[in-house]
Each structure stands twice: as C-alpha cells, then as structure tokens.
Amino acid sequence: MLKKTTTQRLPETPKKSAAAAVLWKSLFLAAVILFFISNQAVADLGYPHAATVHGKYHVLKQVIYCPRDRHKYGNFRDYGYWRGGHWCGRHGKHGYWVWVYPNWYVWGHRR
Secondary structure, three states: OOOOOOOOOOOOOOHHHHHHHHHHHHHHHHHHHHHHHHHHHHHHHOOHHHHHHOOOOEEEEEEEEHHHHHHHHHHHEEEEEEEOOOOEEEEEEEEEEEEEEEEEEEEEEOO
C-alpha cells in the first residue's frame, strides 16, 4: 500500500501574527485619518490642493479670477516666481504663481 505524503506547514507564532495584524491595521487607520484631515484642511481654506502644487508652496497672498487664461495655460500650470504687475485687470502681487482653472494663486513662500 502506498503511503500518502502530506505537506507540513511551519506553525505560525500567534503572538507575532496577531501583533503584526494590529500594527498594520493601526498604520492603515492613521494614514486614512491623516488623508482626510489634510484634505479637509485644504477644503476649508477655499482653494484646491493642486494650487499648492501638492505642498510645494504655502502662505497664500492673492487669488485672481481670470477664466480667459485657460486657452493659454490649460487647466493647470506651475508658473513659478513672478515679480508681479498688471494681470487680468488687477495688480498681481510678487510671488509664486500657480494656475488652476479659473484662478491664479499667488503664494508667498516655496518649501
């Protein structure tokens, strides 16, 4: 008679696997909470997160509504530093300019 062979698994240590599961769940929950907090903070400020170029710029100095610039700049453009001047019927301040249709966002500082 042939003897049936079985594949044996190494036993998992329950303490390690349970601790790892708790750790991963905690890290996941923390990441989700941070994601919603950061998005809510940006939403409360009244500008899209893309306007900061995902955190590259901070300290908002000015917002200029100028929908006619869409044909030239598309939906998004990180223009960079501009010393300011007349733009779209207003005096634009010096700073880092970011275009997110339909507004220009002028930032005071770059990270």
